[in-house]
Structure formats: structure tokens, C-alpha cells
Amino acid sequence: MIRLKIDIEILKRLERSIDIYNPENGEVPIKMLGFGEISLVFELLDDVEPIAYKRIPIFDNEKQVKRHIWAYNEYNRILDQEVGLNIPKYDVAWFKDDEDKIQFYCVQEKISAESVGNRVIHQVNDDDIETLVLLVMRELKKVWEYNKNHETIDLGLDGQISNFSLIGYDPNNPKIDMNTKLIYVDTSTPMFRKNGVEAMDAELFLKSTPSFLRFLVKAAFLDEVVDRYYDWRLVTIDLIANFFKEQKSELIPRIILKVNEFFANEASDFEMEPITFLEVQKYYKNDKMIWVIFQNARKIDRFIKTKLFKKRYDFYLPEKIKR
Ligand SMILES: Nc1ncnc2c1ncn2[C@@H]1O[C@H](COP(=O)(O)OP(=O)(O)O)[C@@H](O)[C@H]1O
Numbered sequence: 001m002i003r004l005k006i007d008i009e010i011l012k013r014l015e016r017s018i019d020i021y022n023p024e025n026g027e028v029p030i031k032m033l034g035f036g037e038i039s040l041v042f043e044l045l046d047d048v049e050p051i052a053y054k055r056i057p058i059f060d061n062e063k064q065v066k067r068h069i070w071a072y073n074e075y076n077r078i079l080d081q082e083v084g085l086n087i088p089k090y091d092v093a094w095f096k097d098d099e100d101k102i103q104f105y106c107v108q109e110k111i112s113a114e115s116v117g118n119r120v121i122h123q124v125n126d127d128d129i130e131t132l133v134l135l136v137m138r139e140l141k142k143v144w145e146y147n148k149n150h151e152t153i154d155l156g157l158d159g160q161i162s163n164f165s166l167i168g169y170d171p172n173n174p175k176i177d178m179n180t181k182l183i184y185v186d187t188s189t190p191m192f193r194k195n196g197v198e199a200m201d202a203e204l205f206l207k208s209t210p211s212f213l214r215f216l217v218k219a220a221f222l223d224e225v226v227d228r229y230y231d232w233r234l235v236t237i238d239l240i241a242n243f244f245k246e247q248k249s250e251l252i253p254r255i256i257l258k259v260n261e262f263f264a265n266e267a268s269d270f271e272m273e274p275i276t277f278l279e280v281q282k283y284y285k286n287d288k289m290i291w292v293i294f295q296n297a298r299k300i301d302r303f304i305k306t307k308l309f310k311k312r313y314d315f316y317l318p319e320k321i322k323r
């Protein structure tokens with residue numbers, strides 16, 4: 001871990017005044033860089049160094065925070081030093097706010113927004129997109145190669161295109177070749193198991209689930225959702241299914257061909273079953289349905305908390321996303 005220049009007082013001020021419906025309209029000027037199920041990723045406009053903050057509002061006590069920091073550091077260290085992925089410089093920041101609630105951020109050196117995969121695929125040609133997928137597959141291979149060679153450790157990774165950024169990408173001259181290097185940014189959810197034991201407390205994932213659904217999600221989906229990130233084939237299907245969401249479904253057949261060719265040649269010792277279009281399509285439909293139900297439930301939860309009970313709601317929920 002490298003200490004980045006973080007001003008806790010500004011973060012405290014931000015938490016006091018954050019408008020979770022419109023995070024950019026609060027008293028402390030921020031710019032959103034992205035968001036996920038639980039995290040809001042932003043930069044502080046007054047920061048001198050370019051830093052990305054991933055706000056992760058899921059912790060109830062210090063014990064959970066300590067465990068998470070341990071898992072986060074270990075996950076980043078392994079990816080960086082043992083697996084050989086490029087990751088941004090990383091750090092954490094946390095404090096107890098005025099109401100004694102824990103506010104926690106994963107902090108990273110900021111990378112340019114234009115160089116992130118889901119932006120890049122809308123700027124380059126189809127051949128370059130195919131090259132990008134192949135480059136991502138090579139990064140994934142490093143992870144599952146590591147898993148193969150380490151009996152007691154299992155690493156998971158989220159292979160979505162939005163988790164990779166291209167080094168040296170020039171938006172004014174957008175192109176990708178086989179020598180382009182990638183950075184993996186989605187390191188805030190430490191996914192690894194030592195002797196089969198999840199390093200992170202997986203139930204913390206449930207914190208973004210409305211309480212009226214928690215028991216159901218825990219019983220029905222939690223293991224499945226977490227397991228998915230440890231299975232290279234499923235991670236790859238998820239990566240390919242991204243292209244439905246990105247409105248580029250016409251590319252999916254050739255991407256599947258490319259990926260299957262990769263499995264057969266460069267990763268033959270994994271003896272991977274070829275991926276089919278139907279499989280990707282089915283996965284996408286299922287995933288989309290779960291996501292829509294979940295998003296609507298969260299909006300109801302937010303309404304109940306903020307409008308009826310005048311309480312605080314911790315998570316940022318995006319408006320309609322085209323999927
Ligand atoms: N270090 C960073 N610099 C700039 N943007 C980032 C950085 N890390 C993440 N982002 C943006 O935020 C998005 C979500 O971040 P990510 O780490 O993937 O979190 P999640 O687990 O919520 O997917 C990314 O797809 C990217 O667009």
C-alpha cells in the first residue's frame with residue numbers, strides 16, 4: 001500500500017453534506033467517475049493529485065473494517081506482485097462521522113476516464129475491440145494460471161470490460177494493438193479464498209440489499225453470485241454478455257469465436273468447454289432480470305428510508321440505465 005495524499009477533513013465535510021440523489025450537487029465539489037452496486041467512485045475537484053475515491057458504505061464496526069483492509073491489501077498485493085497484473089496505486093481512508101458511523105473509502109490513483117474499456121469500445125473499430133477482448137483474456141489467464149499453481153489460494157476477478165483501462169490510450173487517436181497494456185481497476189472487493197475460506201466477509205455484500213429482501217438474496221443468490229467470480233468460464237461469459245448491455249450485440253458472435261480460439265490455443269491446458277451464443281444470451285437475460293428487480297427494490301427501500309422515515313440512505317442509485 002502506498003500512502004496517497006488524502007485529506008480526511010474534506011471527506012468528513014463531504015459526508016456531512018452529501019446528496020445521495022445528486023452527489024455532484026453537494027457542498028463539497030466532486031466529479032463522479034463511476035459507480036457500482038455498492039460503490040460510488042468520484043474525485044474531489046479540489047484535490048491537487050488526481051485521486052479516485054470509492055465510497056463503500058457497508059461497515060458497522062471496526063472489526064469489519066480491519067478485516068476488510070487486510071483482505072484488500074492482500075488481494076492487491078497478490079494481483080500486483082504475484083499474478084503480475086497492472087493495478088493503480090492504492091490506499092484506504094476511513095473515519096467515524098459525527099453520528100459515529102463508519103465511512104470507508106478505497107482510494108486509488110486516478111486514471112483517465114476515456115481510457116476505461118466501456119468507453120474505449122465506443123471509439124475504436126471492431127477489429128480493435130476484438131484485440132481488446134483478447135488482451136483481457138490474457139490478463140484473466142494470469143489469474144487462473146496462478147490459481148492452478150497455488151493449492152491453498154483461490155483468486156476471483158470481475159472481468160467486465162469496465163474494469164480495465166488502457167495504458168497510454170489517446171482519445172484523439174483511438175487505437176489498440178497487441179502490445180497495448182491494461183490496468184485492472186476493480187480491486188476494492190477483495191475476492192480470494194485461503195483454504196476455501198473467503199477473505200472478505202461475503203455477507204457485507206448484502207448491505208446494499210433492502211432489508212426486506214436480504215433473507216431471500218442470502219438464501220437464493222449470495223453463494224452463486226460470489227462463486228461466479230472464481231470461475232473463469234463464467235467470468236468470461238459475463239465479459240462477453242457486456243456487449244449486449246453496451247449495445248454491441250452484433251459483435252458477440254465474432255467475440256465468441258475469438259475467445260474459443262483463445263481457449264483452444266493459448267489456454268489449452270485448462271480444457272475449457274467452448275462458449276456458445278445461446279449460453280451468453282441466456283446468462284444476459286437472467287442477469288438483466290435480477291438486476292432490474294434488485295434496482296426497483298432498492299428504489300422502494302430508498303423511498304421508505306428517506307421520504308417516510310426521514311433517515312439517511314447510504315447508496316447511490318443510478319437513474320435508468322440502457323441495458
Ligand atoms: N482509479 C480510477 N480512476 C478513474 N476512474 C476509475 C478508477 N477506478 C474506477 N473508476 C471508474 O469507476 C468505475 C467503477 O469502479 P470499479 O472499481 O470497477 O467499482 P465497482 O466494483 O463498483 O465496479 C470504473 O468502471 C471506472 O469507470
Ligand SMILES: [Mg+2]
Pocket residue numbers: 036158160162163186
Ligand atoms: Mg467494476
